[in-house]
Amino acid sequence: MELLEGIQTGLLTALSWHALLYCFIGVSVGTFVGVLPGIGALAAISLALPLTYYLDPTDALIMLAGIFYGAQYGGSTASILLNLPGTATAAITCLDGYPLAQQGKAPLAIFVTAINSFVGSSIAILLVMGFAPVIAEFALEFGAEDYFAVILLGLVAASTLTIGSPFKALSMVALGLLLGMVGTDVNTGQFRFTFGFFELADGFSIVAVAMGLFGVSEIIANIGQSQSVIQKVGHIRFRDMLPTRAEWRQIIWPTLRGSGIGSFVGALPGTGPGIASLMAYATELRLSKTPERFGNGALEGISAPEAANNASVQSAFIPMLSLGIPGDAIVAVLMGAMILHGITPGPNLINQEPQMFWGLIMSFWVGNLMLLILNIPLIGMWVKLLSIPYHLLYPGILVFICIGVYSADNNVFDIFVVLGFGVLGYIMRRTGFPATPVLLGFILGPLLEENFRRAMLLSKGDATVFFTSPISAVFMVLSLIFISSVFVPGLRDRLARKRPEVVEDPE
Amino acid sequence: MTRSDLFSFTPGAVVVATGAAAAVGATSYPLGSLVRPGPGFFPLILAIALMVMGVGVLVETYVKTRATTTETPATDTRFAWGALGCTFVSLLVFALSVERIGFVPATMILIAICGLVERGRDWQKLVLVAICISVLGSVVFIWGLGLPISAFGGS
Numbered sequence: 302m303e304l305l306e307g308i309q310t311g312l313l314t315a316l317s318w319h320a321l322l323y324c325f326i327g328v329s330v331g332t333f334v335g336v337l338p339g340i341g342a343l344a345a346i347s348l349a350l351p352l353t354y355y356l357d358p359t360d361a362l363i364m365l366a367g368i369f370y371g372a373q374y375g376g377s378t379a380s381i382l383l384n385l386p387g388t389a390t391a392a393i394t395c396l397d398g399y400p401l402a403q404q405g406k407a408p409l410a411i412f413v414t415a416i417n418s419f420v421g422s423s424i425a426i427l428l429v430m431g432f433a434p435v436i437a438e439f440a441l442e443f444g445a446e447d448y449f450a451v452i453l454l455g456l457v458a459a460s461t462l463t464i465g466s467p468f469k470a471l472s473m474v475a476l477g478l479l480l481g482m483v484g485t486d487v488n489t490g491q492f493r494f495t496f497g498f499f500e501l502a503d504g505f506s507i508v509a510v511a512m513g514l515f516g517v518s519e520i521i522a523n524i525g526q527s528q529s530v531i532q533k534v535g536h537i538r539f540r541d542m543l544p545t546r547a548e549w550r551q552i553i554w555p556t557l558r559g560s561g562i563g564s565f566v567g568a569l570p571g572t573g574p575g576i577a578s579l580m581a582y583a584t585e586l587r588l589s590k591t592p593e594r595f596g597n598g599a600l601e602g603i604s605a606p607e608a609a610n611n612a613s614v615q616s617a618f619i620p621m622l623s624l625g626i627p628g629d630a631i632v633a634v635l636m637g638a639m640i641l642h643g644i645t646p647g648p649n650l651i652n653q654e655p656q657m658f659w660g661l662i663m664s665f666w667v668g669n670l671m672l673l674i675l676n677i678p679l680i681g682m683w684v685k686l687l688s689i690p691y692h693l694l695y696p697g698i699l700v701f702i703c704i705g706v707y708s709a710d711n712n713v714f715d716i717f718v719v720l721g722f723g724v725l726g727y728i729m730r731r732t733g734f735p736a737t738p739v740l741l742g743f744i745l746g747p748l749l750e751e752n753f754r755r756a757m758l759l760s761k762g763d764a765t766v767f768f769t770s771p772i773s774a775v776f777m778v779l780s781l782i783f784i785s786s787v788f789v790p791g792l793r794d795r796l797a798r799k800r801p802e803v804v805e806d807p808e
Numbered sequence: 809m810t811r812s813d814l815f816s817f818t819p820g821a822v823v824v825a826t827g828a829a830a831a832v833g834a835t836s837y838p839l840g841s842l843v844r845p846g847p848g849f850f851p852l853i854l855a856i857a858l859m860v861m862g863v864g865v866l867v868e869t870y871v872k873t874r875a876t877t878t879e880t881p882a883t884d885t886r887f888a889w890g891a892l893g894c895t896f897v898s899l900l901v902f903a904l905s906v907e908r909i910g911f912v913p914a915t916m917i918l919i920a921i922c923g924l925v926e927r928g929r930d931w932q933k934l935v936l937v938a939i940c941i942s943v944l945g946s947v948v949f950i951w952g953l954g955l956p957i958s959a960f961g962g963s
Contacts, residue, residue, distance in 0.1 A: 355953065468868055472823045472861035479830050479854050486847035491837055493847055494830075517895060524891035524925075693933055696922040697941045699895065700915050703902050704949050711956055716903035724896060731887060732819040750850045762843035787864075 311659030327364035331371020342372035344516035351709040358642035363664040377414040390574040397602030412542035415676040421608030424560040425615035436623035440648035445755035450776035455570030467787040477739035481746020500714040507637040509715040513722025555601040559608030567613025573629035574610035581609035630737040823862030831855035894925035910960040
């Protein structure tokens with residue numbers, strides 16, 4: 302049994318003392334940044350990335366992934382208590398979580414979201430264990446043109462399935478891909494778009510681009526806003542947390558449905574937890590016999606989206622671990638981290654690095670159990686954190702961004718890069734251009750070009766190869782459908798209306 | 809068409825201009841052939857895609873302004889020039905000074921600049937923050953990771 306063997310290898314790795322330690326650090330940092338509005342998981346991961354250069358790659362990945370899914374747990378806390386989403390994906394939780402808190406049911410809401418997060422994650426981890434190896438085996442057959450097509454599909458899906466203007470998102474993909482071209486061309490040694498800067502010979506540093514677009518720009522946006530100070534949350538007692546029997550019955554199906562939707566959406570390349578929780582909420586709203594309760598503190602309204610966003614975060618590892626294609630910006634940075642450690646994510650990973658592959662997956666179980674403890678008995682500690690005023694917090698974050706990005710390459714130039722991308726990110730934010738596609742494009746750009754060139758070389762310059770190879774053709778057609786949906790507004794609406802129904806089948 | 813209407817076209821125009829600039833840049837590298845695409849080939853395709861999408865953004869803006877001619881676009885929040893300027897200057901000064909005067913003084917300057925801009929500033933607490941960050945940063949990055957900068961003074 303390959304699966305059992307894998308589980309055994311994974312457990313041995315994930316239960317070593319150093320893996321446990323880094324997993325704990327990861328999920329704690331994740332909860333920390335998730336709880337605090339104004340610092341996202343992406344900024345935290347890019348900040349921690351240079352620190353992991355000195356670690357064993359598996360430990361590094363376990364820690365960084367822990368930050369990612371840990372933040373999803375923490376994100377709901379601020380939504381419920383302050384009506385401020387700790388992470389962008391927790392925005393949906395505000396809708397019913399905050400009314401619950403106003404009714405004095407904050408402890409119950411926090412307990413329910415933690416349990417739902419755990420269930421959602423668990424279901425998705427089972428799917429990762431089941432599907433990632435199978436898809437990886439299938440993907441071993443992929444040729445360069447198939448890779449090109451699947452990367453393209455990921456990029457197109459990521460930008461057309463967002464809320465907001467698809468043109469803006471698509472133009473940001475193109476910009477990101479162009480940014481990925483900066484530096485030395487691997488095939489010819491030609492310097493491209495370096496503007497005479499020697500520091501750009503290796504291209505922009507991933508850490509600097511991610512921290513600028515997501516860290517600095519977020520800080521700029523948050524400084525300007527008046528801070529709502531936490532008045533009084535009250536003491537959160539364990540006794541108040543436990544749902545009654547009727548409440549358990551109320552949340553069980555929404556949780557399972559949310560997990561199913563989240564796992565499915567997360568596994569698609571290019572769609573993140575934001576869309577997953579939105580779709581889960583919409584589905585519950587439609588299925589509910591009493592939709593008027595939604596928005597006034599319906600438990601289903603927090604359990605389904607919370608299960609969905611956690612599930613999507615875990616299942617986002619399916620395309621990353623099996624195909625080497627990140628589902629969203631955070632997974633893209635994790636992939637960047639693997640590449641920096643000299644490991645190429647892709648179908649060969651499971652055979653070449655079984656200890657890393659299974660160790661990471663098993664660490665998800667360990668991390669989620671830790672998160673359950675961190676978020677139920679120890680929730681009071683995190684709630685206190687919310688009382689730190691932002692104007693004392695952000696100068697420290699800025700210092701750590703600077704020194705963190707400097708430490709990646711011991712180069713002051715990268716601080717200027719952060720600065721530039723921070724300003725760009727803020728302007729983009731204000732003008733409605735999404736930053737996620739830029740980062741996805743930036744990280745996938747070199748891969749896309751490499752596979753394009755290889756496909757061209759192998760097919761002797763025949764561009765139709767993308768449509769004559771069967772695997773590639775499927776992906777190309779899907780991409781074309783997404784793109785045409787942008788130009789034909791009616792089709793887009795119809796797709797958008799249909800989508801929740803398509804995934805309703807509980808898995 | 810009013811001035812604010814014209815202003816709303818700026819983002820799309822900037823995208824098109826960026827694409828055009830990238831296209832010019834790309835054509836200065838060898839384009840190669842379809843069999844062996846050169847270093848300029850792929851960037852050129854991307855630059856053209858960027859321009860096309862920029863035109864898409866422009867068209868979209870045009871349709872939107874046509875639809876809402878009577879109403880002035882409501883700007884809910886102002887552009888945070890203060891925050892932008894503060895962050896810009898503080899990071900710039902940090903980048904220029906950290907290798908010359910050391911990590912701790914550069915940190916102090918960065919935090920002081922942030923403090924100057926904040927309205928409800930609390931210098932006492934800010935000093936406390938600065939000391940904590942300096943100590944933590946020095947321990948983790950200089951002592952722990954061995955970065956080639958010193959806590960005080962040039963390196």
